[in-house]
Amino acid sequence: MDAKYNIVSIIRKKRDGETLLNEEIKYLIDRYTADEIPDYQVSAFLMACFLNGLNDEESAALTESMLHSGEIVDLSDISGKKVDKHSTGGVGDKLSLILxxxxxxAGVPVPMISGRGLGHTGGTLDKLESIPGFTVDMDLPRYKEIIAKHDLVLAGQTAEIAPADKRLYALRDVTATVESIPLIAGSIMSKKLAEGIDALVLDVKAGSGAFMKTTDDAIRLGEALVGIGTQFEKETIAYVTNMNQPLGYKIGNWLEVEECIDAMHGEGPDDIMEITHLLAGTMIYLGEKAESVKEGIDISKKQIENGEAFQKWLDIVEEQGGDVDMIRSPKKYPQAQYEFVIKAERSGYMSEMNSYEIGMASVELGAGRKKKEDNVDPQAGIVLKKKIGDKIEKGETIMVGYTNNPSAIEAASDQLIGAVTIAETKPESVNLISHIIDKDGSRAFEL
Known part of the structure; x- marks a missing residue:
């Protein structure tokens, strides 16, 4: 590698708001992947990117460097269009496990490579690993074997797939550099492009529990993601969805698996199912098993009703070493040692729920990580008894917390009490899905 590139000068250049050359970005990613640059220097680089941003060319160079830091999977020998879905992260967002x-x-191959929790948001891998025995770690031959057999694989990043992203992903979580559009876009798309997909559906969340707090920022991120997908000739559709309250009623790893099991039996919460069927229907459409997204949604609903989706879930849990009996009989799962309740301090209507604070309270209870080395407690979490718009009486239970760490209860309780607002009047309802973004740009969502 050209000796004129120096990591300190690259950090300084980005710190001072200058534009990096493609070769400088490639140098940094290559050297970090080769263990020639320490975490603390890359942390400084990430913070400089967070504060000063990356332009479109820098973002593309970052994505391409991370994509080519490892292997790009070839799934051409598996018939059908391979389609995946990615969410930018939210609280109670367990949709991947259902869709x-x-x-x-429905016959569309889904090569799904997921991540762990980031900050206040839960991770698909952490949820999957709450199932006793379920393994998400595998090499590429095993990855390809499972998808060939089941049209589905639920994996973590293998050592071969975008290894630079795997390392940066963990580092961003603990350096307060998660909420950066170019870093998010590069991370998501390098991983997705490497996994062998033909098309991609994106759930870009906006609100208090999302990394993008405003709809405008979520649209900007969606446009960046769709732009990268289009640049790499992958059909990509994004939706902007509301994260101003948690999705569903359960937050925490096994608790969310329980809610997914309910959903696959046709008993999922309305918000979960509305977005799940939209995303699944779009995947079925992109996978050429439906003539339109509407038809895809109808097929998605049918797969729940006829039990085929749940049977596919049982098959993949068994294939990846999970305890199928726990999925068939989730009440057998051991509960956390400590349970506590949050009661309403006044009567009225639930008018606001700060998803970020609720997510951080679940982290405090053990459901997420404060630093990348932390273990996650699969039993910890929160069950909501009320959502926005619900009538509440003073003294009524509005949340139940679960933890194996009693010293966390007081701080988590304070967070949860402060995360809700009860008002005298019922709030107006808000659409769950606000925008669609595709190669033609962004526009208000309607079916």
Whole structure:
């Protein structure tokens, strides 16, 4: 590698708001992947990118460097269009665990590589690993074997796939550099482009529990993601969805798996199912098993009703070493040692729920990580008893917390009490899905 590139000068250049050359970005990513640059210097680089941003060319160079830091999977020998979904992260966002079996059971191969929790948001891998025995770690031959057999694989990043992203992903989580559009876009797209997909559906969240707090920022991120997908000739559709309250009623790893099991039996919460069927229907459409997104949604609903989605879920849990009996009988799962309740301090209507604070309270209870080395407690979490718009009486239970760490209860309780607002009047309802973004740009969502 050309000796004129120096990591300190690259950090300084980005710190001072200058534009990096493609070769400088490639140098940094290559050297970090080769263990020639320490975490503390890359942390400084990430913070400089967070504060000063990256232009479109820098973002593309970052994505391409991370994509080519490892292997790009070839799934051309597996028939059908391979379609994946990615969410930018939210609280109670367990949709991947429901829609992946739906879509695969409809005949569309889903090569899903997911991540762990970031900050206040839960991670698909952490949820999957709450199932006793379930393994997300595998090499590429095993990855390809499972998807060939089941039209579905639920994996973590293998050592071969975008290894630079795997390392940066963990580092961003603990350096307060998560909420950066170019870093998010590069991370998502390098991983997705490497996994062998033909098309991609994106759930870009906006609100208090999302990394993008405003709809405008979520649209900007969606446009960046769709732009990268289009540049790499992958059909990409994004939706902007509301994260101003948690999705569903359960937050925490096994608790969310329980809610997914309910959903696959046709008993999922309305908000979960509305977005799940939209995303699954779009995947089925992009996978050429439906003539339109509307038809895809109808197929998605049918796969729940006929039990094929749940059977696909059982098949993949068994294939990846999970305890199928726990999925069939989730009440057998051991509960956390400590349970506490949050009661309403006044009567009225639930008018606001700060998803970020609720997510951070779940981290405090053990459901997420404060630093990348932390273990996650699969039993910890929160069950909501009320959502925005619900009538509440003073003294009524509005949340129940679960933890194996009693010293966390007081701080988590304070966070949860402060995360809700009860008002005298019922708030107006808000659309769950606000915008669609595709190669033609962004526009208000309507079916």
């Amino acid at each position: 992946a079996p739906i879509v695969a059971s």
